[in-house]
Amino acid sequence: MNGDxxxxxxxxxxxxxxTAIAEQGHSAPSIAQLRAKRARPGGPDIPVVNDLVIAADGGTRIPVRTYRHDTMxxxxxxxxAHGGAFVFGDLDSHDRACRRLAALGGVDVVAVDYRLAPEHPAPAGIxxxxxxxxxxEERVAGEVPIGLAGDSAGALIAFLAACASDVAIDQLLLINPNVDLALSKPSVLTKGEGWGLDARDLEWFVSQWAPTAALRESHALSPLQQPPSxxxxxxxxxxxxxxxxDEGLDLVEHLRNAGRLTxxxxxxxxxxxVINLDTISPTARRMGDEFLTDFAEDLNQSRD
Structure with missing residues (x-):
């Protein structure tokens, strides 16, 4: 645990x-292993849960899962937008997280099974x-607030999608966001070993989604280089x-200075x-419950 x-x-x-992760030792990432289905604890009961497929431009078909409190x-x-280092994760990996958000916040949720790298590098997921x-937006016709959330790689995808979308997003939630694909911030070194996410793996993950150095350093994929407005x-x-x-903290200041930080x-x-550690750590569960509830409250009140 370097630097502490x-x-x-x-x-x-x-x-x-x-400790258990450290005892396993480090091994190079394997997409097959990362994408292997794992049994995950169920989340809160939501009355209406449906799997749908949305047809997008160019013939792309996007699976989504909707969580609704009622049909009326x-x-x-x-x-x-789920996390998963750009290369894994799906509707099942974050089903519990989406159920928690829906149940704690009294909001409906639409989970997106976006296309993954390396088969589909940036900007496919965006x-x-x-x-x-x-x-x-077509379904709600401006009648209710629209939020967007994501964790880790999904947080970057969510941010870039929000900035490029014609849809007015009322509130955005970024959980442990990966917003510097160059991985240039000090915490990548000081926290890059022994804390559950290895810096060596991070470099490999981002290279799958943004295969060239020019792309990883481009303004197009960097929230820190985009106009915060x-x-x-x-x-x-x-x-x-x-x-x-540290890249998350830099984004905090980037948006705070522009008045875009809730x-x-x-x-x-x-x-x-933290969003998926609630069944392991009581503190992670409490922290997650608090920020999910607060975000949903801000979303519900965003048009008052």
Missing amino acids: VLPRIADSELEAWL NTRATCVY DDVRAVLGWL TAPMTTIITSEHDPLR AHHHLEGMVHG
Whole structure:
């Protein structure tokens, strides 16, 4: 755990999880293993859950999963772009997270199974999220607020989709966002080993989605180099022991200076991937419940 002397970890359960990962040792990423289906704990019960396929331009078919509280009323609705380092993750990997958001916040949720790298590098995932936003806008016809959320790689895809979309996004939630594909910030080194997300893996992941150095350093894929005025009002979640922490903190300042920051929650003692650690760490569950509830409240009140 480089750069720290007796670092504080959120709880003993998270510490045990980190110890178990360290004991496994490091191995090079395998897409087949990363995409292997794993049994995951179920989430809160939502009355209406449906799997749909949206037809987008160019013949692309985008699977989505909708979480609705009833079939009669339309509530504030949040599109969700899952994390997974650009190369894995799907509707099942973040089913629990989407159910938590819907249940805690009293909002409807649309999860997007966007196309993954390396088969579909940037901007395929961004285009898919933009297409789902357009589909949702047609369905709600401006009657309710529209939110957009994502974690890790999904947070970057969500941000770029929001800035490029013609759909007005009322609130954006970025959880442990990966917004510097050059991986140039200090925390990549100080937190890049022993904290559950290895810097060596990060380099490989981003190279699958943005295969050239020019693309990884381009303004088009860098929220830190985009005019902050193009961003929706945004909530950002950063974690103390996350190698992506410093780029998230830089984005906080980038948006705060432009008046585009709704809130910033910095999670002391926490690691990357807090949204999916709620069944491992009681503190991760409490923290996640708080920021999901706060975000949904801001979304529900965004047009008052």
